[in-house]
Amino acid sequence: xxxDRPGFLDPVAEAQSCxxxxxxxxxxxxxxxxxxxxxxxPPLDPxxxxxxxxxxxADVTLWLDEPLMPSWDxxxxxxxxxxxxxxxxxxxxxxxxxxxxxxxxxxxxxxxETSATIILQxxxxxxxxxxxxxxxxxxxxxxxxPLGLPDDFVAQWEANxxxxxxxLDLMLCARGNFLALPRSVRIGEG
Amino acid sequence: xxxxNFAYLDEQTKRMIRRAILKAVAIPGHQVPFGxxxxxxxxxxxxxxxxxxxxxxxxxxxxxxxDQGADDTTNAVxxxxxxxxxxxxxxxxxxxxxxxxxxxxxIPETPLRADQILVYQVPLPEPLAKLEPSRAETRQxxxxxxxxxxxxxxxxxxxxxxxxxxxxxxxxxxxxxxLMSPSPIPAFDTPKMHRMPAxxxxxxxxxxxxxxxxxxxxxRPLDFDDHPFRxxxxxxxxxxxxxxDSYLDEVLTDDRGGRMFVCSDTDYCASRRDIAExxxxxx
Amino acid sequence: MAYxxxxxxxxxxxxxxxxxxxxRRGDPAIPALxxxxxxxxxGRAVDRVMAEGSCHDTGLAALAIKQAQGxxxxxxxxxxxxxxxxxxxxxxxxxxxxxxxxxxxxxxxxKDLPGGQVLGPTYDYTHRLLDFSLAAERLDxxxxxxxxxPTDTGxxxxxxxxxxxxxxxxxxxxxxxDAAPADLTREPLSFxxxxxxxxxxxxxxxxxxxxxxxxxxxxxxxxxxPFVGEIRVGAVAVExxxxxxxxxxxxxxxxxxxxxxxxxxxxSKTEPAQFTRGYGLCFGHAERKxxxxxxxxxxxxxxxxxxxxxxxxxxxxxxLSHSDNIEATGFVEHLKLPHYVDFQxxxxxxxxxxxxxxxxxxxxxxxx
Numbered sequence: 001x002x003x004d005r006p007g008f009l010d011p012v013a014e015a016q017s018c019x020x021x022x023x024x025x026x027x028x029x030x031x032x033x034x035x036x037x038x039x040x041x042p043p044l045d046p047x048x049x050x051x052x053x054x055x056x057x058a059d060v061t062l063w064l065d066e067p068l069m070p071s072w073d074x075x076x077x078x079x080x081x082x083x084x085x086x087x088x089x090x091x092x093x094x095x096x097x098x099x100x101x102x103x104x105x106x107x108x109x110x111x112x113e114t115s116a117t118i119i120l121q122x123x124x125x126x127x128x129x130x131x132x133x134x135x136x137x138x139x140x141x142x143x144x145x146p147l148g149l150p151d152d153f154v155a156q157w158e159a160n161x162x163x164x165x166x167x168l169d170l171m172l173c174a175r176g177n178f179l180a181l182p183r184s185v186r187i188g189e190g
Numbered sequence: 191x192x193x194x195n196f197a198y199l200d201e202q203t204k205r206m207i208r209r210a211i212l213k214a215v216a217i218p219g220h221q222v223p224f225g226x227x228x229x230x231x232x233x234x235x236x237x238x239x240x241x242x243x244x245x246x247x248x249x250x251x252x253x254x255x256x257d258q259g260a261d262d263t264t265n266a267v268x269x270x271x272x273x274x275x276x277x278x279x280x281x282x283x284x285x286x287x288x289x290x291x292x293x294x295x296x297i298p299e300t301p302l303r304a305d306q307i308l309v310y311q312v313p314l315p316e317p318l319a320k321l322e323p324s325r326a327e328t329r330q331x332x333x334x335x336x337x338x339x340x341x342x343x344x345x346x347x348x349x350x351x352x353x354x355x356x357x358x359x360x361x362x363x364x365x366x367x368x369l370m371s372p373s374p375i376p377a378f379d380t381p382k383m384h385r386m387p388a389x390x391x392x393x394x395x396x397x398x399x400x401x402x403x404x405x406x407x408x409x410r411p412l413d414f415d416d417h418p419f420r421x422x423x424x425x426x427x428x429x430x431x432x433x434x435d436s437y438l439d440e441v442l443t444d445d446r447g448g449r450m451f452v453c454s455d456t457d458y459c460a461s462r463r464d465i466a467e468x469x470x471x472x473x
Numbered sequence: 474m475a476y477x478x479x480x481x482x483x484x485x486x487x488x489x490x491x492x493x494x495x496x497r498r499g500d501p502a503i504p505a506l507x508x509x510x511x512x513x514x515x516g517r518a519v520d521r522v523m524a525e526g527s528c529h530d531t532g533l534a535a536l537a538i539k540q541a542q543g544x545x546x547x548x549x550x551x552x553x554x555x556x557x558x559x560x561x562x563x564x565x566x567x568x569x570x571x572x573x574x575x576x577x578x579x580x581x582x583x584k585d586l587p588g589g590q591v592l593g594p595t596y597d598y599t600h601r602l603l604d605f606s607l608a609a610e611r612l613d614x615x616x617x618x619x620x621x622x623p624t625d626t627g628x629x630x631x632x633x634x635x636x637x638x639x640x641x642x643x644x645x646x647x648x649x650x651d652a653a654p655a656d657l658t659r660e661p662l663s664f665x666x667x668x669x670x671x672x673x674x675x676x677x678x679x680x681x682x683x684x685x686x687x688x689x690x691x692x693x694x695x696x697x698x699p700f701v702g703e704i705r706v707g708a709v710a711v712e713x714x715x716x717x718x719x720x721x722x723x724x725x726x727x728x729x730x731x732x733x734x735x736x737x738x739x740x741s742k743t744e745p746a747q748f749t750r751g752y753g754l755c756f757g758h759a760e761r762k763x764x765x766x767x768x769x770x771x772x773x774x775x776x777x778x779x780x781x782x783x784x785x786x787x788x789x790x791x792x793l794s795h796s797d798n799i800e801a802t803g804f805v806e807h808l809k810l811p812h813y814v815d816f817q818x819x820x821x822x823x824x825x826x827x828x829x830x831x832x833x834x835x836x837x838x839x840x841x
Binding site: 013026028059109137139164182 | 212216387404
């Protein structure tokens with residue numbers, strides 16, 4: 001039980017500055033961004049908790065995977081989150097292992113914005129297998145090397161990217177840092 | 191201002207707008223519907239841009255607001271005051287000092303940086319609206335990337351006038367996928383959008399749409415190989431600063447045909463004059 | 474140099490607003506208008522502003538009317554902009570208009586019916602002659618004729634005419650909705666729009682727009698053969714169920730006008746012929762608005778009944794996109810804002826086109 005842990009201390013200002021961090025990360029795929037306000041709410045990492053408090057409330061549905069379920073009451077108290085009836089119907093998923101992307105809601109061609117956003121908590125954003133990113137937001141191809149992605153991630157992402165404008169958007173959080181991979185980005189090995 | 195939240199909007203509304211902005215960034219050029227709220231300024235007077243700005247603005251931001259390129263046009267003054275009053279943020283007229291620039295109808299002449307955000311006020315976000323008024327229909331066209339209607343319109347222009355007769359709000363393709371309205375900026379400004387280092391956000395309050403162009407994203411005016419997009423600018427230097435590369439306002443000086451041309455971007459013009467003056471003093 | 478870049482927008486705005494405030498007050502020798510006076514004596518204006526402002530508060534509506542110098546669209550806008558900042562505590566249960574405390578109730582389709590016809594306070598059958606006695610500076614209370622006798626109409630049981638028709642199986646069944654009704658103040662309009670959204674948009678919609686569209690259906694642009702089944706005006710209870718109590722409590726009473734139109738429907742091979750309904754409901758006493766709404770509601774149901782969609786009033790997207798006068802006035806009036814950047818672009822384009830046309834025409838005198 002982590003209910004006793006505070007959310008944002010200054011909800012208006014901190015939510016705003018966290019959002020600007022998220023916006024900056026989403027605008028520049030792969031750039032490792034320090035979350036401006038760290039919130040301690042284990043098992044959620046500080047960046048994960050801040051992203052959730054910034055974006056999720058009673059107007060959207062959330063799915064937590066088993067290891068993160070102990071944080072449910074904390075999120076319910078601070079954000080009034082609503083449980084998604086299933087993983088496939090969730091607007092936001094916050095997970096410690098990437099579910100098969102093909103099983104999640106990718107939106108429709110007319111309303112691609114209705115797709116899910118995945119917040120994946122990983123052990124680290126560096127020291128993993130290098131991946132090269134191309135696409136909007138990048139002045140030149142960028143290289144990231146996060147830990148904790150499935151072996152077939154590049155193939156899964158390729159399938160996700162091919163759905164464009166449908167598709168899932170992914171954020172990787174590790175401790176106080178995070179990066180974003182919007183569906184518009186292409187990812188290659190190495 | 192007591193009785194209202196920071197930047198006027200309540201936090202739940204800001205979160206809703208923020209979620210829409212993120213999806214807009216992830217799908218460059220796609221119009222994301224959002225639950226636009228009634229603002230204390232009229233629809234059509236920048237409520238979309240104001241809501242986007244209100245959702246992103248923080249205490250550390252420095253805000254610049256321009257209308258027609260100028261900081262002192264009445265509506266720009268009114269919007270800048272609104273945020274000074276509801277958010278107490280610092281404001282500036284200098285393009286280089288601003289972190290957030292809200293604009294109507296212009297892109298500043300001074301190139302924007304990666305640490306700046308440009309927020310456009312958009313009256314009609316649907317680039318196909320003049321050709322197909324039903325938003326249910328145009329939504330399907332965007333879903334299928336079916337933009338033949340616009341190509342036909344441009345082709346008809348060429349057949350009739352010898353060139354494409356769109357001088358502002360020139361339709362652009364974003365990231366090679368979405369046809370997008372750049373808002374009613376002059377065609378002169380359109381090329382500035384291409385691979386701009388700053389994030390560009392677009393808010394349409396009455397039509398309840400938000401869209402975005404991430405940094406370094408391809409934004410290409412729709413044209414034909416044999417009829418390429420052309421810049422339109424009055425063929426004069428600015429009468430105040432002498433600039434030959436800036437967009438000009440035409441000012442009537444008497445009722446006998448007297449007229450002069452001056453920079454529409456007042457900050458650009460004033461900065462150039464300051465520099466010239468300083469150089470003059472130094473010499 | 475004669476020209477200096479235009480400055481002083483800020484000073485101009487301040488001066489304009491000062492001037493407006495003086496103009497609003499008018500001659501200071503004349504007593505200022507009280508909010509209570511507006512509330513009590515300009516009730517129809519207050520009702521319209523509450524309906525189009527989407528907020529039931531007679532005092533605030535009266536304030537808005539005073540502040541807007543009687544410009545009712547401006548007043549509705551003031552109320553909307555205030556409303557949008559209010560927190561939501563609860564959603565009410567559906568109001569029960571069958572249990573309305575009636576002030577006025579008429580039916581055009583039955584000469585008499587349970588509860589009777591109640592003419593109530595109406596301009597109907599008044600002769601539209603200016604009443605110069607109202608121009609007298611003071612109208613003493615004593616000049617007001619007392620009611621002939623206290624009426625008990627409000628307490629009489631008055632079943633809704635439509636329910637009576639329904640009992641006979643002559644009314645097309647309405648689809649009861651299980652889901653919470655949509656709310657276009659939270660979610661943007663999208664098409665096809667359900668009837669819940671349509672009715673909400675019409676209830677907030679501009680009275681003049683609904684009047685004109687309703688009128689157009691009568692003149693043949695999507696005729697629906699309407700009869701006024703019933704118009705009722707009166708007070709209804711508003712109830713909520715607080716989660717901590719678990720049962721309904723009354724939080725107040727509001728005045729409503731409800732209009733139900735009976736419209737023809739020929740039926741089909743599978744369905745027997747029956748009547749269909751056009752529905753209008755709005756805050757306060759606003760018969761013209763409720764009737765226009767009922768006509769347009771029925772017209773927008775054209776495709777539901779297999780009718781051709783040919784007229785503006787039948788086009789759901791057209792009606793819903795243009796019924797809101799706050800949106801409409803904003804966009805029409807934004808043309809007052811400077812557009813000289815775009816106009817300059819147009820000037821240069823037109824000048825170039827004229828040059829090109831001149832070049833094409835030359836050399837002169839040559840036979841084509």
